[in-house]
Amino acid sequence: MGELVVVAPATSRQAVPGAVPGAVIEVRDVAMGFGSRVLFRHVTFQVARGEVFVILGGSGCGKSTLLKLMIGLYEPTAGHVTILGGELATASGDERRNLLRQLGVMWQSGALFGSMTLLENVMLPLEAHTDLPREAREAVARVKLGLVGLSDAAGRLPAEISGGMAKRAGIARAMALDPPILFLDEPSAGLDPVTSAGLDQLIKDLARDLGSTFVVVTHELQSILAIGDRCIMLDKEAQGMIAEGDPRRLRDDPPNDTVRRFFRREVA
């Protein structure tokens, strides 16, 4: 007779083999699905402080869903996501509020409030989370808009600006509280190459000068190679991660056919 072996369940606090030093985000054995449809499973990675981390993959592989899991909008069906030592999925009250204050998110559409000017959009988080007087909020918001090159558009409404400007305004709003971690969902999607390159440069500059950690979801090859310090690649067929590492190394030395096809834009 074999004897019964009791295995301790994994917890989010256990050290991960090959852990990234100074990790601010830890995604550990996460699975997600909708109904009976599995989107991905066994997704494990860490994001180090100050790096630009890219989540890439083809359409429908779950990149944006993984981002929403990381910012606590969705709860994983299995596994844990830890941000700055806290778990958003289970945090509540002040702990959750404090964790959320450490994050800034730029949505794919910009998600700017249409009834407010760009300046008011950026001032909104400052109003909610700080005791800055109004003139200070305005001065701070102008600096943030200046950081993304929108000083001259502060008084405009979202309906009056281009898609690229809306994305940059979204970044400015995400940076309003100087959060340690910024999540960007498809920052380059739908932009012309020049605007897209400008946005990539902006992300690199902000990461370098302000020390922010960026988690970027994208499938734009040029952006991935331009800004990414490290990346993971998700795949719809494999229902999970199929590669992790420096995007330039993955391009030059792809570990499998899917990665090779992705970086060389080959038809399957």
Next chain:
Amino acid sequence: MTPREEIPVGEGQGDRRTGREEGAAERSSTPGSPALPPAEDLGPGRAPDAAPEPGGAVVPAASDRGGVPAPAGGGEAPEVVRDGEVLRFSGRLTSLTAGRVWRPALSAAKGARRIDLSRLSVLDTSGAALVLAAAEEAGKDVAIEGASRPVAAVLERSRGAARPAPQAPPARRLGLVRLLGAWGVGRMQAAADGVAFLGESSSTVVNALRRPRNLRAADVLRHLDEVGTRAFGLTLLLGVLIGVILAFQSSIPMRQFGAEIFIPRLVGISLLRELGPLLAGVVLAGRTGSAYAAELGTMTVNEEVSALRIMGIDPMVMLVLPRLVAATIAMPVLALVMDLAGLLGMGGVMLSLGFPVQLVLNQLHAGIGLSDMLGGLGKAAVFGLVIAGIGCRAGLSAGSGPRAVGDAATAAVVGGIVALVMLDGVFAVLFFRLGW
């Protein structure tokens, strides 16, 4: 020398560790100018003794803190001290702490010749905005000094971004005449648009009568369900309540003349000729007119209507016509339901007042005729057509942005109810002239 003036801020005294010298070797000083050397001039990379606090806050290396991320807003409270010609910042100056010292710092900055950042342990871009605002307040000759390399990098980055708020152009002074003129032109434009829509929809309806195949039957059925079937419950409820209210209210004065027996005639005529169609119209305007405006408004904002036009499909035929037809058919039915429910409510009150059912029925038979009911139902059909048209027009003329849909829905309800009452007045005069 100006006496040392300490500005009490925050709840703590801040970090007074004078021995704290992170980045000491890399302090930058630019006396005589508020400008710091560009961060690039200080060499690439980060100061070896300071790790970048995400979001621009610069803090000592993680190893000094046991690898624990520094709290964004807690820890050392910021402090601003005016010491003679020097304005000195210390502690953590971040978006979460800068509010405590903003106004005192700007007050204290006036006349300062130097701004000392050597005791600043944490700076993010919000804190940098305060330092820059203080420098502006102090004047152009102020020197910012003592910043460690990471602090200087954040400050430099923010300084490049900070621009004074543009002077608002002087507001155009509109005289009363110009204001009235602008209002009049706006109204005329809206009226012209309304007439254009009326013409376009009339032409669409006539074309549909000539070529019934243009009418999308499945859409008409769907809208009939939405406009009619799903409104039955609400209409029944309102009808019964109105019947009960009318009967009770009229019984008080009628009793004074011993004329309670005539309550069924009074309520019957009121409901069939006037209140049934009118209240059904209010239900339609509030429930369906706004829904049409919101649905078509969303399609307009999302450029679905433009896509239809580009595909050569007339939105009037595909979107407006089925709604007009459905509302025109459903509205008389709703009015009839309202009439019958009201009469039922009235009957209940009459029974409670001790009048037998047969007597109430006889009074109704004697007091109201088929023409009363048909006149009311005819009005109702017109109300339905107009209210649906107003809802569709509001949706199709929606502007852009999320507010446009709300504005369209509001315009549909307000326009629908105003048109309803005005049309009812027209019908009242018409019926009076025709002797109906």
